[in-house]
Amino acid sequence: MGIELLGFQTTIASPVTLKGIGVHSGAEVSITFHPAEADAGIVFQRIQANGRVSEYKAVSSQVGNTDLCTVLGMSPATSIATIEHVMAAIYALGLDNLTIEVHGAEMPIMDGSSEPFIDAIELVGVRALAVKRRYIRIVKPVRIESGASWSEFTPYDGMRFEVEIEFDCPLIGRQSWKGDMTPSVFKRELSRARTFGFMRDVERLWAAGFALGSSLENSVVISDDNAVINVEGLRYTDEFVRHKTLDAVGDLSLAGAPFIGCYRSYRGGHKMNANALKALLSDPTAYEVVETATPRQRTRARDMVAVAVPGFAPWSA
Incomplete structure (x- = not known):
């Protein structure tokens, strides 16, 4: 089950809740994944203390800022931050429809990887829905290029x-990873890779009110003398x-x-990806929207969502 081009949309079999802290806010947060109907998409709902709900569909047109992480929404009072590790797990497992209830301003960082979200989803299971999935072929x-950086489809x-x-x-130098993406490949080769940053940046981020929840339990930290501070070291040699x-x-x-x-990139990041x-998606001659059951059948391009232009910062959440 997953992104191995199966023909039908999916959701989870039952709700599941995770709790942790926000890597930037340092505040406690809980999230609950709820099943959703076909064609609902991935929807985030931030539940405010006063009971108000801010709702965002997980599409690029809803992205506000990605200075340090990917944020849905424009206002800090209602936005939902640090969604990228959650969305990687959802995408890699081939989940099309979920409602994610969020009590807090950002996703819990957990251990800095996608593995805890994979484990939670697999705990409750995935079920197929009787509606065909669409793909962007x-x-x-x-x-696109930006200085020495580039990316391409x-x-x-x-x-x-x-x-x-x-x-x-x-310690890092030049590294590359290449592979066809399937649920098993993602789980085995990518899901446990943690966010990382440099000790020299920590005080600056703290002073700016960011990375308040960052610790050696959820980030790989590189010292000023180019060594991994974490006692357990790296999970992969090229983490x-x-x-x-x-x-x-x-x-x-x-x-x-x-x-x-x-998708190929060199010296990329959130901004380059976006x-x-x-x-x-701005070039309708570059892609077609298809269903796997009829792979050359074109559906309406206007059903796809326009992309917002986020920012990027060196600390990669």
Whole structure:
């Protein structure tokens, strides 16, 4: 079950709740995944203390800011932050329809990866719905560049990611991850990769009111002498690029449908991912919307969602 091009939409079999802290706010937060009907999509609901509900569909047109994480909504009073690790898990497992009830301003960071969200979803199970799934099939290359960074979509029979990073840090250097994305590949090779950052940035972020919940329990931290501070070390020898790939999976989930094609990036991040998606969906000759049962059948392009242009910052949540 999942993004291996199965033909029908899915949801979860029953509700499941997770609790933790927000990596930026440091505040306690709980979220509950609820089943949803076909064509509902992924919907986030922030429940305020006064009972008011702010609701956002997980599509790029709803993205407000991605300075340090991906945020749905424009106002901090009603927005929902740090959705990328949750969305990567949802996307990788092929879930099309969920309502996510949020008591707090951001998603719980858990251990800094997608694994806790994968575990929660698998605990309750996935069920198929009697409505066909739609996909975005890439039919011609679309590429964007920004300085030394670039990213592109190209036609490919499947869903593939090829992500390369390069940091001026001997511990990271130049790393790449390439592979066809399936639920088993995501769980085995990407889901446990944690967010990371540099100790030299921590005091600046704290002073700005960010990363207040960040700790060695939910982040890989690199010291000023280029060593991993975490006692347990890295989960993968190239955990850094694997987390960047995990982020890309979450960022591209905001297209509103899974894509059939290859996504490649070099020195990318949230902004580059979002701008590449915008470039793709802005060119109706570059893609078609299809159902797997009739793969060449074009559906209405206007059913897809326009992409907002988020920002980017070095600390990769």
